[in-house]
Amino acid sequence: MPCVMLGNFRRVDVHFQRVTKKGREEMSQRILIFMITICSSTLIAYAQFGDISGCVFDSRTGDPLMGANVILVENSQGSATDLDGFYTIRNIPAGRYSLMVTYIGYQQKKINDVEIRNGQLSRIDISVEPTSLEMASVIVEVQANRVSDSYMLTQQRNSVNTQDGIAASQISRSGDSNAAEAAKR
Known part of the structure; x- marks a missing residue:
């Protein structure tokens, strides 16, 4: 048996073994059995x-x-x-x-x-199946705010005649006391 010295005081015996054809076949069979076991256990776990x-x-x-x-x-x-x-x-x-x-x-x-x-x-x-919801009729009533800027602009756009006007909100912003003073501006 050959000896190998490692460090100062340690000896390790190294054994060489000849791998025969029969040994290779046994090893291949063991690896095959191991692989089949692993694969089948994975499939069994998944199959649940x-x-x-x-x-x-x-x-x-x-x-x-x-x-x-x-x-x-x-x-x-x-x-x-x-x-x-x-x-x-x-x-x-x-x-x-x-x-x-x-x-x-x-x-x-x-x-x-x-x-x-x-x-x-x-x-x-x-x-x-779709469901149908029946509701009571709803009536929506809208009244225009006749003192707003947008109401005045809408009236001017929709008018057939040329007209001009000033909204109450514009009068209050300008600081004028009445419509005549605001119209002069």
Whole structure:
């Protein structure tokens, strides 16, 4: 056996071993078994969850609904739909769930018994009904403020004849005591 001196007082025996063809095969088999074990444990861990996706759309027009909320009732996992009405909820533990869809101006919809399977993507497209809100009629009455600058300018623009005028607010700003003094300016 060859000896190697390290430092002043330490000796390390170095052993050389010949690797035979049989030894290489055994090593290759061990590496293969190790890799299969690692890969299968990763797949088993991933396979305990599933995903769900789909599209939310208007039941009357068929138009996709952007920004609708899709939520699993049991665990509050959820997603909002994208520009095309699509949603995806990932990493859901396998089992049965209820799916709730809400969107402003539409009736909320609940879908029961949605099954999530290990390692699978479930697709559920959902149509929702628009709600109609009936309101009492509203009457809006507007009166013009006849002493404002904007009222005077509007009257001048809309007049067929050439006219001039001065608003009460202009008189008060100018410091004049009456309309005759303000008109002289």
